Amino acid sequence: MQHPNIIARPVAPAADLDELRWEIDRIDNAILALMDRRIATAHAVAAAKRDMRSRWLNLHPGREAAVLDRLSAQAEAMPPESIRAIWRELIGLNLQAQRRMEVVLHAGARAALVAGAARERFGGAAPMVVADCAGEALDRARSREAVAVIELSPLSGWWVALAEEPDLVIFEGLRDSAGALVALCVGRIAPESLPERERYEILGEGRLRQRSAAGEPIRAVAMSGHLRLCVTRQAEAAR
Numbered sequence: 001m002q003h004p005n006i007i008a009r010p011v012a013p014a015a016d017l018d019e020l021r022w023e024i025d026r027i028d029n030a031i032l033a034l035m036d037r038r039i040a041t042a043h044a045v046a047a048a049k050r051d052m053r054s055r056w057l058n059l060h061p062g063r064e065a066a067v068l069d070r071l072s073a074q075a076e077a078m079p080p081e082s083i084r085a086i087w088r089e090l091i092g093l094n095l096q097a098q099r100r101m102e103v104v105l106h107a108g109a110r111a112a113l114v115a116g117a118a119r120e121r122f123g124g125a126a127p128m129v130v131a132d133c134a135g136e137a138l139d140r141a142r143s144r145e146a147v148a149v150i151e152l153s154p155l156s157g158w159w160v161a162l163a164e165e166p167d168l169v170i171f172e173g174l175r176d177s178a179g180a181l182v183a184l185c186v187g188r189i190a191p192e193s194l195p196e197r198e199r200y201e202i203l204g205e206g207r208l209r210q211r212s213a214a215g216e217p218i219r220a221v222a223m224s225g226h227l228r229l230c231v232t233r234q235a236e237a238a239r
């Protein structure tokens with residue numbers, strides 16, 4: 001499908017290298033001007049969110065997912081992974097220009113993997129700090145403009161603290177290259193700003209069994225006592 005695009009102009013196949021480089025320079029200038037314009041919206045966007053500021057982060061993961069999905073569906077030649085990488089960076093820059101938001105990491109054995117996944121998710125502009133324990137990472141996410149990124153293993157129980165705290169939620173999982181969940185992102189995200197594709201909930205063992213028996217694509221990713229940390233993934237439902 002052809003989309004209206006300010007720089008979509010086919011280059012003649014026989015053009016010489018100097019002409020092609022001239023064309024590339026023009027395209028790069030246009031891309032840079034648009035990226036600058038995108039970043040320049042940050043102050044107005046932050047002002048529009050001012051009323052909600054103290055309770056919720058400026059981060060809106062649901063909106064970010066919608067932006068990435070829309071562009072991936074619309075792209076002609078750009079692979080979705082490239083769209084994701086470029087727009088994660090642009091969105092991260094916009095978010096940090098609205099208000100500095102820390103990414104607080106806590107990980108054990110897979111610290112390098114978790115740090116790399118967090119960098120990809122939140123972009124090069126995100127200030128990263130390391131917390132000594134999951135509790136400290138959650139405290140920072142509770143009290144500052146910060147998200148916690150905490151390593152998840154099936155028997156880790158740090159997430160139990162969130163069962164009594166509706167404002168502090170797990171809003172996304174970070175995965176390794178094989179698709180396995182390695183860490184969870186936690187922050188003060190408004191319910192309407194959560195991504196729909198992937199929902200995390202803390203349930204009792206019995207409630208999980210009931211919902212799973214009713215056909216919901218829900219599964220436990222960690223357990224602690226009778227509690228289960230569960231994920232419902234829309235993509236699984238559609239398969």
Ligand SMILES: O=C(O)C(=O)C[C@]1(C(=O)O)C=C[C@@H](O)C=C1
Nearest residue numbers: 045059060061063064091094095
């Ligand atoms: O739409 C918003 O709420 C924005 O703040 C803009 C924007 C973006 O750059 O597209 C930036 C950060 C949010 O997490 C989501 C999207």
